[in-house]
Amino acid sequence: MGGYGDVQLLRDDGLRLDGRKLDEMRPVSIEAGILPAADGSAMVTHGLNVAVAAVYGPMEAHPRKIQRQDRAVIDVRYNMAPFSTGDRIRPGYNRRSREISKVTAEALESVVLVERYPRSKIRVEIEILAAEAGTRCAGLTAAAVALADAGIPMRDLIVGVASGKVEGIVVLDLDKAEDNYGQADLPVGILPNTGEIAFLQMDGDLSPDEYNLAMEYNFKAAAEIHEIMVDALKRRYEGGEN
Amino acid sequence: MSNGQNGAELRLVTPGMAIGPSAGIRVGSGAIAHNETIIATRLGWVKQLNNTVSVDPINSAYMPRSGDLIVATVAEVRNNLWFMNINGPFQGLLPMSLAPWKVEFGAARQHMGIGDVVLARVQEVDECHNVVLTMKGVGLRRLTQGSLHSVPINHLDRLRGEGNATLQRLRDACDCRIIVGENGKVWVDGNSEGTAWARQAFDLIVKSGHKNTFEADLTALEKNAPKNGDA
Numbered sequence: 001m002g003g004y005g006d007v008q009l010l011r012d013d014g015l016r017l018d019g020r021k022l023d024e025m026r027p028v029s030i031e032a033g034i035l036p037a038a039d040g041s042a043m044v045t046h047g048l049n050v051a052v053a054a055v056y057g058p059m060e061a062h063p064r065k066i067q068r069q070d071r072a073v074i075d076v077r078y079n080m081a082p083f084s085t086g087d088r089i090r091p092g093y094n095r096r097s098r099e100i101s102k103v104t105a106e107a108l109e110s111v112v113l114v115e116r117y118p119r120s121k122i123r124v125e126i127e128i129l130a131a132e133a134g135t136r137c138a139g140l141t142a143a144a145v146a147l148a149d150a151g152i153p154m155r156d157l158i159v160g161v162a163s164g165k166v167e168g169i170v171v172l173d174l175d176k177a178e179d180n181y182g183q184a185d186l187p188v189g190i191l192p193n194t195g196e197i198a199f200l201q202m203d204g205d206l207s208p209d210e211y212n213l214a215m216e217y218n219f220k221a222a223a224e225i226h227e228i229m230v231d232a233l234k235r236r237y238e239g240g241e242n
Numbered sequence: 243m244s245n246g247q248n249g250a251e252l253r254l255v256t257p258g259m260a261i262g263p264s265a266g267i268r269v270g271s272g273a274i275a276h277n278e279t280i281i282a283t284r285l286g287w288v289k290q291l292n293n294t295v296s297v298d299p300i301n302s303a304y305m306p307r308s309g310d311l312i313v314a315t316v317a318e319v320r321n322n323l324w325f326m327n328i329n330g331p332f333q334g335l336l337p338m339s340l341a342p343w344k345v346e347f348g349a350a351r352q353h354m355g356i357g358d359v360v361l362a363r364v365q366e367v368d369e370c371h372n373v374v375l376t377m378k379g380v381g382l383r384r385l386t387q388g389s390l391h392s393v394p395i396n397h398l399d400r401l402r403g404e405g406n407a408t409l410q411r412l413r414d415a416c417d418c419r420i421i422v423g424e425n426g427k428v429w430v431d432g433n434s435e436g437t438a439w440a441r442q443a444f445d446l447i448v449k450s451g452h453k454n455t456f457e458a459d460l461t462a463l464e465k466n467a468p469k470n471g472d473a
Contacts, residue, residue: 040301058303058331069370072331111257113283117303118371120331149256151301151396153283155274156258186439193258193281230256237254237300 007181009166018175025221026175030232032149040150044142048132053142054125055150061121070112072117076105076124078139084131100136106144107189107199113153124154133179137162137187157229158198159222162187163214172211172217186214192226255282261295269294304330304395304425306373310364313423316356321348324336329425332371340376359385388431393444395426400451415467416440435468
């Protein structure tokens, strides 16, 4: 999110460098139930991002000090594989992955009916296999599909999408160049059926009008991704009618 | 709204999806009422029975209920009790007073160690989800032979069939003793061919128990059963 220099991010014809319109999303595909050992799993391909999420549980929460007497604890671990970016990244937990794990867990806690499983733990593992801006959103979407696949009761699915600002113009779903050299980034977690926002972060500055436009783009994209999520879950069990 | 799984209309819903208006209809498991609308909370099939709408989940964790017959594994041993893995979100507790033996304080390990498998019954589940098991009862015992298999909870009804008919067919075909725990753990005791066949049958039930072709598939599998093959 530099916003400096003279990197051109919009073409003269008004389109973006990869040929997308301002309110156009990168292609998204979702597959549910890819890991047989997990209770629920999903893989989300969002542009060049590849996120895999696995859900285990609900299970006995260990160590016991993390147990909550009235609800389940959602334990999220977000991790980027060392080979996920062009330059190899150092494996293991870092400040960024800790932060994303925390905000993802808090977003998921707002949709999962955690009060159904007191004193237990639901483990969500998010692994980013390929990264190209927007991995926290792809990871959140994958986690939501994996939770639904695991049969965890939720009041809604949750969709991760992002908008931002490049060259003073609001655009939907930033790619790597736009994320690095743009002026703002606004990732949000949206509950598509209720229209609620489960998490929102903003990096950079947006005017109120720009913010409203970015959120309009985000809601539009969330509706599209939600359809793909539902389709992925239904596809997993297609042919199940008797 | 759906007429249920046996009706003409069959609906697969995902969490958050509106099932229909809640006016005059009771909300069952797997759904909640919100803003006069019934909303699914699980991935599953919509079921309507006796004016109650519920969602029959495709995948779910075992929630213990009092009276359930389960196959449990010892997870921890203390001086006077065992913590049992019941394949659910909570561990079960088997106090020595509810074991089938006379256990002295401190001698729990001599009767059962970590990894031992037992057939037990859920004695009590309180509001805090503390699960107490008992091994006092007819047939409840430590399982010292045979093998343990897992079947998803939502497939147990298909495994048993109407009045345990399917389960009896499996028992007859593989010539094994089969005990189905409510917690999705299935104990099979017999020779290795019979056990291997039973495992194939469980896989078939999980993969195609919900399909129209299941009956034909099971009949075809029965023809390869060790008992039939030997005869």
